[in-house]
Amino acid sequence: MRLDKLLANMGYGTRKEVKQLLKQKGVTVDGEVVKDSSMHVDPDKQEVSVFGERVEYMEFIYLMMHKPPGVISATEDNVDQTVIDLLDPLAQHFKPFPVGRLDKDTEGLLLITNDGQLAHNLLSPKKHVPKTYYAKIDGIVTNADIEAFKQGVELDDGYVTKPGELVIISSGPMSEIELTIQEGKFHQVKRMFESVGKKVTYLKRLSMGSLKLDELLAPGDYRELTQEELEGLKSK
Numbered sequence: 001m002r003l004d005k006l007l008a009n010m011g012y013g014t015r016k017e018v019k020q021l022l023k024q025k026g027v028t029v030d031g032e033v034v035k036d037s038s039m040h041v042d043p044d045k046q047e048v049s050v051f052g053e054r055v056e057y058m059e060f061i062y063l064m065m066h067k068p069p070g071v072i073s074a075t076e077d078n079v080d081q082t083v084i085d086l087l088d089p090l091a092q093h094f095k096p097f098p099v100g101r102l103d104k105d106t107e108g109l110l111l112i113t114n115d116g117q118l119a120h121n122l123l124s125p126k127k128h129v130p131k132t133y134y135a136k137i138d139g140i141v142t143n144a145d146i147e148a149f150k151q152g153v154e155l156d157d158g159y160v161t162k163p164g165e166l167v168i169i170s171s172g173p174m175s176e177i178e179l180t181i182q183e184g185k186f187h188q189v190k191r192m193f194e195s196v197g198k199k200v201t202y203l204k205r206l207s208m209g210s211l212k213l214d215e216l217l218a219p220g221d222y223r224e225l226t227q228e229e230l231e232g233l234k235s236k
């Protein structure tokens with residue numbers, strides 16, 4: 001890869017700005033000052049530094065965000081703040097996008113990456129990646145609902161859902177549940193409860209495949225995935 005491309009990709013400015021860095025003798029490859037921005041380097045084998053600081057080349061970025069309510073799971077929006085707006089400029093430089101959507105009022109686990117292949121695999125209906133949600137429900141959730149979700153329920157557009165696993169945490173006028181589904185239809189959890197005459201008043205995603213929301217992340221915070229978390233997702 002060209003040295004100027006590598007440095008530009010890693011957030012050291014435009015290719016023109018990178019040229020200036022080289023002119024200032026700020027860039028070394030394997031300890032040698034380099035002036036030619038078109039030089040080809042192998043980031044896996046060669047050590048590139050800028051003003052003495054080693055550049056760790058990364059092509060892909062993988063972030064776990066605790067999406068807060070009130071922001072949109074999109075890269076751009078004319079009205080609302082997006083999850084990408086919450087990232088620092090260095091992370092934004094990788095042009096990441098959210099993997100799937102959570103509603104504006106839903107919070108919880110959101111994977112943000114620029115790895116299109118991984119996103120495709122996780123979202124593919126063929127892969128049946130399970131997603132678990134915690135929800136508060138206006139209404140008494142019953143064993144009949146567990147059975148209905150296991151069989152599949154008909155949504156308002158006639159679509160019949162695949163089996164979902166409903167666990168009742170507490171049942172009363174305001175119930176608490178966990179629901180695991182293997183699809184991601186629009187507003188699916190809310191619509192599944194509507195189909196049994198109940199309303200979701202709070203929704204939070206807890207997990208997606210092997211990836212679990214790090215409860216140490218406050219709403220709006222994010223961190224890189226650990227190697228183990230990434231390997232777990234890729235092995236699906």
Ligand code: URA
Binds near residue numbers: 102103104186189190
């Ligand atoms: N189901 C919903 O209804 N909303 C979400 O944000 C995610 C799943």
